[in-house]
Amino acid sequence: MKTKYDDNGDARMDKALTAIAILIGAIMIISLTTNPIITGTKEGDRAPNIVGKAYNGSGWLDFDLSTYYDSSWSMENNNTTGSQWVMIEFLDTDCGYCWGAAEEYQGLSQYFTPENPNWDGPHVSFMASAAELTGLKGHDSSREEIMAFRDMTPGEMCNSSNQDCSTRGGSPYLIPFIDDLDKSHMDKWGIPGTPAYFLIQPDGIIAWASADHEGETPGDAIYRIVFKEYIETLHSESLSQGGV
Amino acid sequence: MEMLDSNTILAVMVIPMVLGFLLISPIGESLAALVSDKFPSLKTLRGRLLFGSLLIATSGFIVASMTLWISNTISEGAGFCVANNIFSCDDVIGNDDYNKVPMIGISWAWLGILVYTFFLWVVMSINKEPDAEWVGSNIKLGFMVSTAGIFAIIWLMYAELQMGKICPYCTAAHMGNILLIYGFWQMGKLYDSGEWHKQ
Numbered sequence: 544m545k546t547k548y549d550d551n552g553d554a555r556m557d558k559a560l561t562a563i564a565i566l567i568g569a570i571m572i573i574s575l576t577t578n579p580i581i582t583g584t585k586e587g588d589r590a591p592n593i594v595g596k597a598y599n600g601s602g603w604l605d606f607d608l609s610t611y612y613d614s615s616w617s618m619e620n621n622n623t624t625g626s627q628w629v630m631i632e633f634l635d636t637d638c639g640y641c642w643g644a645a646e647e648y649q650g651l652s653q654y655f656t657p658e659n660p661n662w663d664g665p666h667v668s669f670m671a672s673a674a675e676l677t678g679l680k681g682h683d684s685s686r687e688e689i690m691a692f693r694d695m696t697p698g699e700m701c702n703s704s705n706q707d708c709s710t711r712g713g714s715p716y717l718i719p720f721i722d723d724l725d726k727s728h729m730d731k732w733g734i735p736g737t738p739a740y741f742l743i744q745p746d747g748i749i750a751w752a753s754a755d756h757e758g759e760t761p762g763d764a765i766y767r768i769v770f771k772e773y774i775e776t777l778h779s780e781s782l783s784q785g786g787v
Numbered sequence: 788m789e790m791l792d793s794n795t796i797l798a799v800m801v802i803p804m805v806l807g808f809l810l811i812s813p814i815g816e817s818l819a820a821l822v823s824d825k826f827p828s829l830k831t832l833r834g835r836l837l838f839g840s841l842l843i844a845t846s847g848f849i850v851a852s853m854t855l856w857i858s859n860t861i862s863e864g865a866g867f868c869v870a871n872n873i874f875s876c877d878d879v880i881g882n883d884d885y886n887k888v889p890m891i892g893i894s895w896a897w898l899g900i901l902v903y904t905f906f907l908w909v910v911m912s913i914n915k916e917p918d919a920e921w922v923g924s925n926i927k928l929g930f931m932v933s934t935a936g937i938f939a940i941i942w943l944m945y946a947e948l949q950m951g952k953i954c955p956y957c958t959a960a961h962m963g964n965i966l967l968i969y970g971f972w973q974m975g976k977l978y979d980s981g982e983w984h985k986q
Contacts, residue, residue, distance in 0.1 A: 554912050554915040554916035554919060555908075555912045555916075555921065555925075557912075557915065558908055558911040558912035558914075558915055559908050559912070561907075561908075561911060562904050562905075562907045562908035562911065563904070565848070565904065565907060566900065566901075566904040569848070569852040569855075569900065570900075572852075573852060573855055573856050573859060576856065577856060577859035577860050582883040591883060592882075592883070
């Protein structure tokens, strides 16, 4: 077989190698100077943003989860900034498990705040994203039902439409309830069922996902992650200042 | 990096692109006359088109690399561009609803850097062997790919409109693509006229 020699072939190959070398050089520089974190719902991922409407007790207002974040936060300055951690619960007001967990979640939401004299750790902002899990018996939620669930007002039926929302355990919530009746946020976060909890660092990175820690409650997770880091930070600061 | 404002960095990166555009534009001849003694290849239209396009592709590649760098550092929480402003790369590149190529799934920044690598190869190989028989097809290839980039630019402009934010780095990369369409079109015109080889 006769091989045809291409006089001009080397220019294309030569420059292809040059272009690839430039590309590889750029990629190496970028990969050595950055540490990309993907957006997702696993621990260590950047939490997908949530934008929509949330009920805060007085009305349905614009909500943007990213406004809670502080990009300058780091674990090293956990106690020195006014940054807040975020605990979010994905629930359905007709979900029996969410109904049962409401008393504890509501209690926690008022515990890890600067207003509580018994808690001097970093502020943890609680919120809930209320979806309607369609196709399940008695699951017919609405904004009115979300408001009734949050405020414990009578007239709406929660817990598979079996109980008046005002009869749930605990006290009225003071936290924002995000409208996710179309399940768009749940789908975006890839959450198969409720309740699901996520603890998010002040920089927007997921620190804890309940699905990965069976048996650990949101309160346990806050003590284990937020408070432990806080104590360690205080301890290292104390040592650097000559204390014990 | 923290020493310089992000807009200043971008302005420096775009200088070669502006020079490249001036070279391939109608005023390129008079501009090149100032330096043609040192760079004789700029005396010809072919030389100006090739060198100008090379400058644009190089600048575009650097800007696209910087966009990928920003894309990666945003996930660290770095505030590279000015936040709470209509010009914000953080908000545009960091928006996970729009920052990936539909269906393919890679980030637009990655696509940008790959496309500019292709442009660099096309222009550099023509520059190396301007009289080779494959030059005509390479010019057409460059023109087609850069023209296809218009669809991506329109989609990204739509995304920026939806977000109400503009990323100056992305815009600079888009400008480079548009300038290369013009560059390849001019090269194709020169090649088809038969004047290419005479130069």
